[in-house]
Amino acid sequence: MNIINKVADMQKISKHEKQQEKTIGFVPTMGYLHEGHQQLIKKARASNDIVVLSIFVNPLQFGPNEDFEAYPRNMERDEEIAHSLGVDYLFYPTITEMYNGERTTIIKVQKRVDVLCGKHRPGHFDGVATVVMKLFQIVMPDSAYFGMKDAQQVAVIEGLINDYHLQVELIRVDTIREEDGLAKSSRNVYLNDKERLEAPYIYRALTSGKEKFLQEMSVSNAKDQIFNFLSKNTSGEIEYIEVLSYPALEPISSVKPGETAIIALALKFSKARLIDNIVFSY
Amino acid sequence: MNIINKVADMQKISKHEKQQEKTIGFVPTMGYLHEGHQQLIKKARASNDIVVLSIFVNPLQFGPNEDFEAYPRNMERDEEIAHSLGVDYLFYPTITEMYNGERTTIIKVQKRVDVLCGKHRPGHFDGVATVVMKLFQIVMPDSAYFGMKDAQQVAVIEGLINDYHLQVELIRVDTIREEDGLAKSSRNVYLNDKERLEAPYIYRALTSGKEKFLQEMSVSNAKDQIFNFLSKNTSGEIEYIEVLSYPALEPISSVKPGETAIIALALKFSKARLIDNIVFSY
Numbered sequence: 001m002n003i004i005n006k007v008a009d010m011q012k013i014s015k016h017e018k019q020q021e022k023t024i025g026f027v028p029t030m031g032y033l034h035e036g037h038q039q040l041i042k043k044a045r046a047s048n049d050i051v052v053l054s055i056f057v058n059p060l061q062f063g064p065n066e067d068f069e070a071y072p073r074n075m076e077r078d079e080e081i082a083h084s085l086g087v088d089y090l091f092y093p094t095i096t097e098m099y100n101g102e103r104t105t106i107i108k109v110q111k112r113v114d115v116l117c118g119k120h121r122p123g124h125f126d127g128v129a130t131v132v133m134k135l136f137q138i139v140m141p142d143s144a145y146f147g148m149k150d151a152q153q154v155a156v157i158e159g160l161i162n163d164y165h166l167q168v169e170l171i172r173v174d175t176i177r178e179e180d181g182l183a184k185s186s187r188n189v190y191l192n193d194k195e196r197l198e199a200p201y202i203y204r205a206l207t208s209g210k211e212k213f214l215q216e217m218s219v220s221n222a223k224d225q226i227f228n229f230l231s232k233n234t235s236g237e238i239e240y241i242e243v244l245s246y247p248a249l250e251p252i253s254s255v256k257p258g259e260t261a262i263i264a265l266a267l268k269f270s271k272a273r274l275i276d277n278i279v280f281s282y
Numbered sequence: 283m284n285i286i287n288k289v290a291d292m293q294k295i296s297k298h299e300k301q302q303e304k305t306i307g308f309v310p311t312m313g314y315l316h317e318g319h320q321q322l323i324k325k326a327r328a329s330n331d332i333v334v335l336s337i338f339v340n341p342l343q344f345g346p347n348e349d350f351e352a353y354p355r356n357m358e359r360d361e362e363i364a365h366s367l368g369v370d371y372l373f374y375p376t377i378t379e380m381y382n383g384e385r386t387t388i389i390k391v392q393k394r395v396d397v398l399c400g401k402h403r404p405g406h407f408d409g410v411a412t413v414v415m416k417l418f419q420i421v422m423p424d425s426a427y428f429g430m431k432d433a434q435q436v437a438v439i440e441g442l443i444n445d446y447h448l449q450v451e452l453i454r455v456d457t458i459r460e461e462d463g464l465a466k467s468s469r470n471v472y473l474n475d476k477e478r479l480e481a482p483y484i485y486r487a488l489t490s491g492k493e494k495f496l497q498e499m500s501v502s503n504a505k506d507q508i509f510n511f512l513s514k515n516t517s518g519e520i521e522y523i524e525v526l527s528y529p530a531l532e533p534i535s536s537v538k539p540g541e542t543a544i545i546a547l548a549l550k551f552s553k554a555r556l557i558d559n560i561v562f563s564y
Contacts, residue, residue: 007447015449019301102530104393104441105411111386129387137447159386164419165289167297248384 001083003090007098007138010091014052014140022049026141026168028132031055032072033081036176036184040145041085043173052139053082054091056098060106061127072186091139098134106130109156112249116152116264117275120239125156132157136168144168149175149183151262151277155247175276177203183276190272198234199274202267205229206278209243209263214282217255219243226265239266239273246279257282283365285372289380289420292373296334296422304331308423308450310414313337314354315363318458318466322427323367325455334421335364336373338380342388343409354468373421380416388412391438394531398434398546399557402521407438414439418450426450431457431465433544433559437529457558459485465558472554480516481556484549487511488560491525491545496564499537501525508547521548521555528561539564 004010017024025048027040044051055078062068075092082090107129112118118125136144146154158170176184181203182196191199205226213222226241245252246262264277286292299306307330309322326333337360344350357374364372389411394400400407418426428436440452458466463485464478473481487508495504508523527534528544546559 105391105445108390109387163387
């Protein structure tokens with residue numbers, strides 16, 4: 001495995017691999033790799049000649065009061081994991097390398113962001129879209145692997161790919177969960193013992209909300225169900241519970257069979273803000 | 283010469299040409315090709331294996347009260363010109379082809395646009411940056427040719443290329459002028475006879491402003507000189523006269539030898555809004 005720190009080096013490598021008609025699978029991450037990331041890497045490894053993993057904690061997608069500085073990092077362990085899973089190139093640039101010179105533009109996301117996390121993290125998805133566009137231009141992947149835990153991120157990146165006719169196929173990868181159902185996340189380390197015991201109720205709330213929705217075909221009944229379930233079983237503060245179309249993320253005004261929906265929520269514990277969702281056709 | 287209407291076809295062609303290690307020179311235009319455009323095509327032809335010309339009147343860069351509908355078009359003549367100058371591919375998509383499905387993002391230009399035309403055409407350069415990003419992803423050029431008459435556009439696109447690490451070299455091409463000095467522009471057809479006689483004073487005003495600047499190294503004296511010159515010799519309404527650094531387009535707070543400046547102005551005649559500029563090192 002080669003570690004690449006420079007944008008120009010990564011571009012030269014990708015150009016060369018593509019000239020050899022190799023396919024490039026790309027896994028963009030912020031590091032601190034958990035099993036969710038590992039699943040993305042495995043999927044990329046199974047379907048491509050070359051696998052590129054990027055680790056870059058992108059300041060542009062953190063709000064002023066968010067956890068950019070505190071975001072967990074462990075490069076040594078990440079390198080071992082990447083190596084063991086057969087990553088060919090680990091792209092690990094500095095902030096100055098990625099944001100060189102004066103930044104003159106930003107990609108402003110105008111749809112799919114006035115709901116869910118986008119509503120509560122203004123500018124977050126602009127930062128995501130901007131850095132993903134940069135990474136795509138650097139790595140030039142054929143396929144890019146994203147986890148469905150961040151379902152809104154997937155929806156935004158699918159919009160980005162369509163908007164700019166990017167020749168990248170986005171591969172949606174199912175959320176990886178602990179045995180008790182808690183979605184794997186770098187931020188789970190922030191949970192205290194009591195919260196860790198409560199956290200599995202997030203997924204149970206989602207599945208019970210989905211059942212309610214399928215039974216009664218009512219958005220508000222499903223939301224009530226989840227709200228009551230979470231209030232009873234956790235000490236977390238509910239930031240949002242939403243039932244929307246997917247990936248357009250619009251309100252479901254009339255429930256039409258054959259459509260795809262997302263039920264998503266964010267729950268704030270003392271130090272950890274956790275998100276989870278279920279996407280399903282009905 | 284092949285005329286290509288579909289994004290997917292153009293991408294297939296560019297991919298194929300690049301796999302053959304051909305260099306692609308790209309000239310993006312809105313059509314109604316004048317000698318300025320022709321100069322861009324000639325430059326592209328001289329330095330590349332393949333020349334792609336695009337003709338697309340981009341609705342996103344026109345304001346609600348601007349001339350999108352009235353913008354001059356003459357596809358038959360453009361085809362002849364493109365063919366005669368050795369263009370290999372004329373990319374000529376419809377609006378629906380370029381803006382397919384729901385547009386979810388826009389590239390917001392945050393620097394270099396609060397001055398000159400950007401100040402007077404809010405959103406214009408967002409539309410330009412967005413469509414140029416799209417075109418670059420479709421055509422995948424090695425070099426792209428832009429005329430310096432639109433010097434602010436060049437500055438914005440240079441920022442875009444840097445921001446996203448685009449593997450495109452922007453080639454600045456000098457403004458082509460009529461014998462009397464008037465910069466070639468598709469919008470010159472809007473001038474009436476009297477205005478056409480006055481219009482050459484725009485360039486004379488710029489050169490005299492540059493001389494003043496070089497003599498006295500004073501931004502305000504140069505601007506006064508141009509203002510008086512234009513007021514005396516034309517019936518047009520002065521929209522702006524500015525002297526700025528180039529390409530950052532910032533105020534010149536202290537005049538330091540070795541820097542590059544732009545003197546630019548916009549003049550409104552009854553139906554035509556004309557722009558022109560001089561960029562020079564001092």
